[in-house]
Every structure is written in structure tokens, then in C-alpha cells.
Amino acid sequence: MSTLRLGAYNLPAAEVVLVQTLFRLFAHGDAFRWTFVTAPPYDALLVDGTRPEGMKAEVDRMARAVLRLVRLNGGDAQNTLERPIRADRLQEWLKQIEHDLLTTLQVASGQDDQPEPPVASSPVRFKLRRWPPATLLRGDPHRIRMATMLSRRALNAAELATISQQPAEACQAFLMTLQTTGLVDVRGEAPPRPAPSADQPAKAAPAKPAFARSLISGIRKRLGL
Amino acid sequence: MNEYKILFTGTMGAGKTTAIGSVSETPPIVTDVVNNDSSHSKARTTVGLDFGQFTLESGDRVRLFGTPGQSRFDFLWKILSKNALGMIILTDNSRPDPLADLRVYLDGFADDLDIMPCAIGIGRLGDHPSPTMDDYIEELARHDRVLPVLEVDVRKRDDVIMLIDTLLAQLEAGMFGE
Numbered sequence: 001m002s003t004l005r006l007g008a009y010n011l012p013a014a015e016v017v018l019v020q021t022l023f024r025l026f027a028h029g030d031a032f033r034w035t036f037v038t039a040p041p042y043d044a045l046l047v048d049g050t051r052p053e054g055m056k057a058e059v060d061r062m063a064r065a066v067l068r069l070v071r072l073n074g075g076d077a078q079n080t081l082e083r084p085i086r087a088d089r090l091q092e093w094l095k096q097i098e099h100d101l102l103t104t105l106q107v108a109s110g111q112d113d114q115p116e117p118p119v120a121s122s123p124v125r126f127k128l129r130r131w132p133p134a135t136l137l138r139g140d141p142h143r144i145r146m147a148t149m150l151s152r153r154a155l156n157a158a159e160l161a162t163i164s165q166q167p168a169e170a171c172q173a174f175l176m177t178l179q180t181t182g183l184v185d186v187r188g189e190a191p192p193r194p195a196p197s198a199d200q201p202a203k204a205a206p207a208k209p210a211f212a213r214s215l216i217s218g219i220r221k222r223l224g225l
Numbered sequence: 226m227n228e229y230k231i232l233f234t235g236t237m238g239a240g241k242t243t244a245i246g247s248v249s250e251t252p253p254i255v256t257d258v259v260n261n262d263s264s265h266s267k268a269r270t271t272v273g274l275d276f277g278q279f280t281l282e283s284g285d286r287v288r289l290f291g292t293p294g295q296s297r298f299d300f301l302w303k304i305l306s307k308n309a310l311g312m313i314i315l316t317d318n319s320r321p322d323p324l325a326d327l328r329v330y331l332d333g334f335a336d337d338l339d340i341m342p343c344a345i346g347i348g349r350l351g352d353h354p355s356p357t358m359d360d361y362i363e364e365l366a367r368h369d370r371v372l373p374v375l376e377v378d379v380r381k382r383d384d385v386i387m388l389i390d391t392l393l394a395q396l397e398a399g400m401f402g403e
Binding site for chain 2 (some may be wrong): 012094096128129130131132133141144146148149150151152153155159162163164212213214216218219220221222224225
């Protein structure tokens with residue numbers, strides 16, 4: 001039985017703990033397919049619908065289903081849940097989403113000619129549209145370095161692997177995570193053009209590329225990186 | 226021998242002097258005086274610039290400059306940013322409005338930021354959780370900037386090195402394809 005992943009975005013810690021507790025209770029039933037996760041990818045996401053960032057379109061791209069928590073008597077629009085969180089209503093929503101997602105999966109698996117999303121293995125390039133949250137980077141220097149490079153220019157997985165000197169699989173997985181969470185824009189397939197910023201660090205362009213690479217590796221070596 | 230420059234900027238008390246001291250091979254040269262700015266409790270503050278450096282195997286030197294914290298010294302910012310490899314903006318989350326502080330530097334260095342690698346280091350986030358990292362990221366988005374935003378303790382060398390590494394990564398990405 002496949003597991004579905006629910007995450008939370010910018011929710012107060014007390015509500016996260018409450019949902020985690022409810023999940024432990026729900027898990028006593030055999031039919032509960034959900035697990036609460038703290039990192040993407042997400043199948044569904046709980047967000048704070050009372051905060052501006054919770055209403056953004058980017059949030060809707062972070063998961064296939066989004067449930068917004070609203071104030072008491074804040075309305076009963078689709079995919080909203082009034083505070084305080086009621087276990088029965090949360091469970092009801094999860095069951096509905098589970099049904100929708102699994103139906104979609106079954107339909108998709110029967111359609112081999114479905115167009116593939118522009119995954120990281122393709123030549124399509126990705127550029128960071130927003131710096132990722134700390135929970136996604138997890139303080140990992142390699143992830144931080146990859147995110148930094150993607151903040152500067154559009155790259156595909158192979159190019160990112162070349163520059164960051166990370167395994168292609170790691171770059172691909174990271175790009176897919178960023179794509180799932182809506183943090184990257186998909187760009188065309190034009191060959192990379194040197195960004196003016198790096199061509200000319202601080203206007204005076206002290207270094208030609210080969211020399212600059214030597215300088216960068218020299219600094220890294222000196223700093224123990 | 227060539228010399229390169231990395232700039233540290235940010236508000237008074239954000240930790241520019243400490244950050245430079247974390248990676249400099251020599252004790253930073255500090256131009257501090259007694260602070261008579263009543264808006265800040267810090268006893269001494271930098272009025273000129275801080276300076277540290279480290280030497281590469283090639284003999285080249287990387288100089289680390291810290292700007293004076295107060296915006297009344299912003300005439301020095303332009304001078305110091307000229308020809309820099311990159312810039313690190315340090316913020317102090319214990320201050321009354323750290324996002325407004327960030328805006329001062331995003332605006333003050335706007336021309337430089339169009340081309341110069343830059344990273345944001347947020348200090349004292351643990352004790353002062355608001356504004357959040359996401360608030361900073363949102364503030365940058367309002368300025369059409371996507372820059373690395375990292376929580377830092379400038380007393381920790383590894384944290385400062387991580388910020389410098391993001392500057393290098395931006396340079397590398399920019400050179401790709403050449």
C-alpha cells in the first residue's frame with residue numbers, strides 16, 4: 001500500500017505538533033495511508049490561510065492538494081479547515097484527497113503517452129525564483145551551493161553537476177525537490193550565456209575565466225572548503 | 226601578487242568586525258571609537274572601516290573590508306564596494322526592524338547588486354525568531370532579488386566561510402559556459 005505525504009508550511013509549532021499527534025492516532029487504523037513529513041516532496045500541504053504567504057500561488061504548486069487553515073467561522077470554502085483543528089474534519093479531508101490522488105494515479109498509469117513534466121534529467125534548465133526555506137536546505141553545504149548557483153543562472157541537472165561537482169543523481173533529486181515545491185522557473189534550452197555578474201565581478205572584472213577559476217579554487221583551498 | 230576584496234556590510238552591531246576576525250589570518254584592524262549613538266547600546270563602534278585578510282598559496286591576497294555600520298557613512302560604501310569580488314550583508318535580528326535595516330543596504334548598494342555576488346547572513350535568529358527567514362526571502366523578492374539567505378553566528382568560522390562560499394558559487398555559476 002503506497003503512502004501519501006502531508007507536510008506543513010509556515011504553521012505555528014503548536015498546530016504542527018497537534019497534527020503529528022492526530023496522525024499517530026489515525027495510524028492505529030489499518031486503512032490510514034498518510035504520513036506527516038517535514039521536507040518535500042508533499043502530496044498534500046497544510047498552510048496558514050490567514051497569512052499572506054499562505055495564500056500565494058507558489059504554495060499551491062508545492063503539493064497536489066493544499067488545505068488552508070482559517071479562523072473560526074472563517075467560512076467553509078473547499079479545501080479550508082476552520083480553527084481549532086478538528087480531528088474528524090481533518091481526517092475527512094485526507095480521505096477525500098487520498099481518493100482523488102489515487103484515482104489520478106490509476107488514470108495516469110494507464111496512459112503511457114502522458115507528457116512528462118520537465119524533469120531534471122531533461123535538457124530543460126531551471127532557475128531559482130526564490131531562495132529555499134531552511135527546512136529544505138537542512139544546512140547542507142552542497143544543497144546551499146547548488147541553490148546559490150541556480151539563483152544566479154538557469155541550469156539543467158548535468159550542468160549543475162559539472163559546476164557544483166556533485167553527483168548528477170544528487171543534482172537531479174535536488175532539482176526535482178525545488179520543482180515540486182515551486183521554487184524554480186523552467187527556462188528554455190538556449191545554451192548558457194555568461195551572466196554579466198560573474199563575467200565582471202564587481203565591475204572591474206579582475207579575472208579571465210581560467211584565472212578566476214584558479215582564484216576561486218585557491219580561496220576554497222585556503223578556507224578549507 | 227594580486228589583491229582581491231570581499232566586503233562585509235550591515236548595521237551597527239551586526240557582527241562585521243567579528244565575522245572578519247573569524248577568517249582573517251591577522252587580527253582585524255579596527256577603527257572603533259566610543260559609541261555616542263544613543264539608539265544602540267554597543268560601547269564601541271566602527272567609524273572608518275575594518276580590515277582583515279588571508280593569503281592564498283599563489284601569494285595572492287584576499288582583503289576583507291567591513292563598512293562602518295551607520296548609514297551616515299554611506300559615502301564610504303561606494304568606495305569600498307568598488308572592485309569587490311562579492312558582498313555579505315549581515316543583519317541583527319534583535320534590532321527593532323531588521324527588514325528595514327536590510328532595505329537600507331539593498332537600496333544603498335542597488336547598482337552593485339545588479340552585478341556583484343551577494344549573500345545575506347542573519348544573526349541572533351535563535352533568540353529573536355521574528356522576522357523569520359521566510360520574511361527575509363520575501364523582502365528580497367520585493368526587491369526582485371534571489372540571494373542566499375543563511376542563519377549565521379559570526380563567531381563561528383564555519384558560518385562565515387559558508388557565506389563566502391556562496392559568493393564563490395555565484396561567481397562559478399556566472400562563468401559557466403565561458
